[in-house]
Amino acid sequence: MAKDKQRFETLAIRGQMARTHYQEHSAPVFLTSSFVFENAGLMADTFAGAADGIIYSRYSNPNTDELIRKVCAMEGVEDGFATASGMAAVFAGMAAFLRSGDHVLASRAIFGSTHQILTGLFPRWGISHTYVDAADVEQWEQHLRPNTRMIVLETPSNPGLMLADLEQAGRLAEKYGLILNVDNCFATPYLQQPARYGAGLIVHSGTKWMDGQGRVLGGLVVGKAELIEEVRFFCRHTGPALSPFNAWLLSKSLETLSVRLERHCENALQLATFLEQQPAVERVHYPFLPSHPQYELAKRQMKLGGGILAFELRGGFEAGKRFLDALKLCSLTSNLGDSRTIATHPASTTHSKLTEAERLAAGITPGMVRLSVGLEHFDDIREDVVQALEHRV
Numbered sequence: 001m002a003k004d005k006q007r008f009e010t011l012a013i014r015g016q017m018a019r020t021h022y023q024e025h026s027a028p029v030f031l032t033s034s035f036v037f038e039n040a041g042l043m044a045d046t047f048a049g050a051a052d053g054i055i056y057s058r059y060s061n062p063n064t065d066e067l068i069r070k071v072c073a074m075e076g077v078e079d080g081f082a083t084a085s086g087m088a089a090v091f092a093g094m095a096a097f098l099r100s101g102d103h104v105l106a107s108r109a110i111f112g113s114t115h116q117i118l119t120g121l122f123p124r125w126g127i128s129h130t131y132v133d134a135a136d137v138e139q140w141e142q143h144l145r146p147n148t149r150m151i152v153l154e155t156p157s158n159p160g161l162m163l164a165d166l167e168q169a170g171r172l173a174e175k176y177g178l179i180l181n182v183d184n185c186f187a188t189p190y191l192q193q194p195a196r197y198g199a200g201l202i203v204h205s206g207t208k209w210m211d212g213q214g215r216v217l218g219g220l221v222v223g224k225a226e227l228i229e230e231v232r233f234f235c236r237h238t239g240p241a242l243s244p245f246n247a248w249l250l251s252k253s254l255e256t257l258s259v260r261l262e263r264h265c266e267n268a269l270q271l272a273t274f275l276e277q278q279p280a281v282e283r284v285h286y287p288f289l290p291s292h293p294q295y296e297l298a299k300r301q302m303k304l305g306g307g308i309l310a311f312e313l314r315g316g317f318e319a320g321k322r323f324l325d326a327l328k329l330c331s332l333t334s335n336l337g338d339s340r341t342i343a344t345h346p347a348s349t350t351h352s353k354l355t356e357a358e359r360l361a362a363g364i365t366p367g368m369v370r371l372s373v374g375l376e377h378f379d380d381i382r383e384d385v386v387q388a389l390e391h392r393v
């Protein structure tokens, strides 16, 4: 069967590098910083790009190449670069293109460190931005400026789980010749493929669902070949390369991404449905709940609802903190996309530096709790949540 005809699950497993002369079944790790050449001519040709070959692990490595090829196949894009963390990917995806005087249109509820780049770093280099509501793509056109160069968005958003309509965003980017840059970390290519709607760049934190077990940091920028050419130039010479070991581990993890996500999403939907019936809970945010204001859109652009849900406790800020304190099974940690269920209280942690008004604009209420639903038995997760709800007062 031709490789490009293979399906997602098969590509994630069989997209492995060619075997070495040992005929190993599972891909080895290439912990080497550089690679040897037979002779000066071949070395010169490789440096000139006239011969295929690996030069140095800051540029490429068999393990990072394998990971990139797999993720590109899963996202349906041409090329990519792997980075040491998701943030290195986010930064490279923007910094490789933006220059002094440029403007970025960004969805407001964006990952905390992405917000810091836009507000704390880019202004130093003369790059400005405007925040827009993810759920309101129709309004975005009026915020464009003559110097707008890129649209940066996350869908679903963190932690409010609001969606941006990728089809509309893609049309807007096309109409004005802008680069559409989508952080696809929450959905993964198993649930949503932004390139189908015209995204030129897709960034990932491999740290989350891709690894899925809270072990390593890693990131990727993938997308259209001509854009990745720029990203590669930027990354080769600024040095955010992913370590071969982490690339090996992430590539192995991709083999189980589809089955893990099926269960994460099933547990999350069940828990969201259950929470919606609890009197202590004012509101539940989950894309595949019929009560979600963008349920129809979610069904259109996502295969399943994802592993993250958020809910608002009656009793506000203190109730949120007490709920977290009462949890026995779920972990309190600032990660997500793990086999273990994780609870966070955004108002007192990740978003505590925002003003109350800024938090509300980003959809974060004082009593909001975010759960990254794990792979424990559903009844154990539910029982922990039930006893913590009882203890929240």
Ligand SMILES: *Cc1c(COP(=O)(O)O)cnc(C)c1O
Pocket: 085, 086, 087, 088, 090, 111, 154, 158, 183, 185, 186, 204, 205, 206, 207, 208, 217, 218, 219
């Ligand atoms: C975690 C995360 C990142 C950053 O990834 P790191 O691997 O922690 O650097 C970027 N975007 C989103 C949506 C994330 O959840």
